[in-house]
Amino acid sequence: MRYAESCVASAGMRYDNPVTRYMKKVLVGEHPSDAEWYEHLLMFNRLHPGGTPKVFRPFTNADRRSSYELLARAIAAFGPAANVIDIGCGDGALVSDLRRVLPDALIVGVDISDVEIDAARLKVDDKRVRFIQAHAAKLPIASDSIDAVVSHLALMLMPDVNEVLLEARRMLRQGGRLAFVVDHPGGRDEDSMALFAKAGATIRAQYPEFAQPNPGDQDFRDATAIDGQLKTLGFEDIVMTSIITTARLSAEAYWDFFESTYVIGMLEDTARACVRENLLDSMDGETVTMKMPLLLVTAKNAA
Secondary structure, eight states: OOOOHHHHHTTTSOTTOOSSHHHHHHTTTOOOOHHHHHHHHHHHHHHSTTHHHHHHTTOBOTTSOBHHHHHHHHHHTTOOOSEEEEETOTTTHHHHHHHHHOTTSEEEEEESOHHHHHHHHHHOOOTTEEEEEOOTTSOSOOTTOEEEEEEESOGGGOTTHHHHHHHHHHHEEEEEEEEEEEEOGGGOOHHHHHHHHHHHHHHHTTOTTOOOOOOSOTTTTOHHHHHHHHHHHTEEEEEEEEEEEEEEEOHHHHHHHHHTSTTGGGSOHHHHHHHHHHHHHHHTTOOEEEEEEEEEEEEEEOO
């Protein structure tokens, strides 16, 4: 793959300019701390509110249902719920789907980002919905009071996911349900892996020491590890469902996808422009089908 000479030649001039300490480390191949990841995540959400649904909403399964809709339908299939907590609610994308399938439920969206919470309050205007800015490991909600806890593509990003799951179990009534969707990179086919590798290569053209980070709990993207963790915490009736979602992406849509991710979306302007130029050049106007494998997990609180 050939890259724009001006971009490659300017590599190394921008190591002191990244927006966060996390970026400064990953661009030189260093391992950031959990605290630096959370700082980065908050800054990303401040600069790119609604980034996750922008990336994932266009991806659908064979029935043209998004992972948001599939998760909402999965929790509704257990029957009526008086109240539901959405952990890592972002700008309220999943809450919107939950309202349609559980119209009588009180839904509470929780997110660590004040910007995402503000966006959610603007997006969802419903007296049976409220949003709380808080860390999911410590929520101002009574024990044994919640029928369902859900989360869409958030738990695997949390280094302290074990504490978050313990908090979910504390809030859930006996027999209450936990349902979530997480990324499943092990399920990617060769073509999709190649598309991700191409994006990584355009970053390394400027930052040769860049190492693709996997923030959060590394095991919480693996079905066997998740199953064991949930059982250890006291959940039962655990069901893992593999979801294959796909999207047909033009070259520009392919760029939009990666611009909304946690690394490329946080490069400084000049570096990001170079990545865009090189990525679009590598596509040569081609339209691609990208597959996004996910895991939909449901479980019951055995307490």
